[in-house]
Amino acid sequence: MSEEVLINVTPQETRVATVENGVLQEVQIERVKYRGIVGNIYKGRVVRVLPGMQAAFIDIGLERTAFLHASDIMHRGDENHNGELETGHSEPIHSLLADGEEVVVQALKDPLGSKGARLTTQISIPARFLVYMPYGQHFGVSQKIEDPEDRERLRQTVAQIFENEIQQGGVIVRTAAESAAEEELRLDVNFLQKVWQRLQQRIETVVAPGLIHEDIPLAMRTMRDVVRSDVQKVRIDSRETYNKAINFAKDLIPEVVDRIEYYPGERPIFDLYSVEDEIKRALDRKVPIKSGGHLVIDRTEAMTTIDVNTGAYIGRRNLEETLFKTNLEAAQVISRQLRLRNIGGIIIIDFIDMKDAEHRRQVMRALEKSLARDRTKTFVTHMSPLGLVEVTRKRTRESLELTLCEPCSVCDGRGVLKTPQTVCYEIFREILRESRQFDAKEFLIIASQIVSDMLLDEEATTLADLQGFIDTPVHLQVEATYQQEEYDVVLL
Template structure:
């Protein structure tokens, strides 16, 4: 079984799963009330220039102001990117046409660039550039030369020679002149419309929105290895058929409408995979497991042998576990969409050849990931440092929020710790206020401990302060919260 794409669409959200050999490799989610901004082009206004950071905040009409660094400036009439101080190029109140290169993450606004681009099936058009490139995934030198020659011929035929830069996308492999000319005409019309809107804009506003997720999926993710695209919405299946007829006729025959009673994602185990991808622990078939922790600065992955004991010796057990972990963690990074700095703590290996094989396995697995990534060697401590391109929120950031109980720590204080905090608070209150009685209001576990394990300490404290202490359970209270009421 080869690769397939599953598209689940409801009025509230669109979800896409890329499945390879029956295992989910990637999950993309777009909600109707909060569509992503990546790739959108805006008319913006500079609201603050930050010389110390060589950057500026830009209002694009979004909830949070966005951010642009001087290295992302490509202003009209310039050769290449901006160089020097940001204040030489930007001033407060200045109008700026920008494109989102990174979605807002956490409390950070979107990352912007003035190096604008719009995409079609086979081409990326960059109006402010002059470079012509070919996707690195097309590795045949002859095919790369053929495509560049066809593009030059097409640009001349469509009167676009010398107008902007282009990148030939992976999907362009094997296509002919007429397909490229069709894309050139589409991009020419699209950019003319964006330019008109930009000239007419008087306030921060959206000029161009990327396609909705189900159409982007077909445009960007369908490769020769994708056997079918299953869609569970009849209306959107017809919309995809029309889109493919206009822009990607060769894909039309791979579209299928799923009309089964059982939900599409349930049938293929995607719901289960999503739930697992929100957990810390990932089981390996051998009995080993991964522990994945995501923080704001980086993500860490710890590899453990678990119940796997091997057949020969400890070194073989460690080696086999690390090999399986390397393949699994590459899939989990893509599935969870973890980006930025990633530290992998493989189990220590004494054999240098084993370390090399684990690294090669990891590199091979990560080569299938469409996100740019870079891997260092396996150190003597078994640590691997990686970076992975981060352009949008991770799966957990999209689907989850900070725990209101632990405030994102992942831990809460023990009942014993809370009891001792209560004792200290009682001592402070007894000295500060003239009262005969104090009442402790706290969670059930805390009151239970005060009545049981800490009962002798409560009695001693009553005698010490000369005041009566009563206890009462406060239902549904935060496990760390308590109150001392004075009578």
């Protein structure tokens, strides 16, 4: 399989597209906004120890001094056997820290208002599958990995790799590692080992107070993540990011340097393989299938439903064959859409009914086979007699839809609007009610263009009858900014 990664960089955002055999499979987007300092590692200096509060103020080079509580001070032998920090230190803070002392810390919370950042000395460095804690000593597995066999296998594999490669510190196995191969975990360990070596050099050379390490941005995380995969080429359309990527790779993952290319093309990089169009389409509710049918993808809070539909015209002669073919294609399109849209949680697929049991088996096989290529773990149930299949897919990052969209403010996320006719009738009822309650000389309706048009055309007779009935003139004013459902009835 030929795999390629395209990275599009603008001052506002970085977008990473993974293309397999010329077809877009995955998109990741990171927008530049206030990033905060959580996760940053600093060499700080103790400004003042506060024995009464069991805490200390630390200068990390920010405007406001940061705060380190005794319970966030970690030293060897401080963990209990579950790998958790023991709280309720018996040791008083002034025996742990002294004024003027240098201390390596990581930000736990951003500064807020007059409060300084909250710090910890338990340094943790995240990678794709693992979080390394150089000063820790225990091995934990994310609680979201539920299968006890998976947990045990991961714990043993990672412990073994650590034993051979690093021999120091503790580690947490992240949820993403659930279906990771041993080799992928090993690459993660190697990466973390190198990052930690660089960090140790920085710890020695940086003068307090100073920044030692910042979280890795998306473009660089991508370099880290392509090591393990079949990616032949990474193309970046920004000279600056390209240079950074090359340096990052030379330093930490030399095996990918040859695969990184600068893309100077006149054509926008996301025009290659129609990536831009594909991203737009990945927000549509309706997805066409080659044989003429289509999928309808709907998301609710509880689940996502995918309805498989046949094309409009299907001959009678080979009906079962056509349905079978549509379902087969749908199975592939669905697994790609799940990945592209990054849909997690429960997914209910409603395949078209098929009489032939062998056809049903083959559709299920096709679905399972194409889902197997997904790096995010999925679980598939049997097909119910009505053709329903339940898929669960781990939730990782936010879905593409939630990254790029918000609920519609016009319909309030319902997805439907009251028809202009319904709005007209609401207006008539309101005028009637108000004419009984108040003694109006005139009424003024302020409504959207489409509702106004209807009041002047299809509903003109009803409006005239109403004016006669209440014996009061009703005027109309178009408000271009009003949405279909919006209107005012004003008494004059």
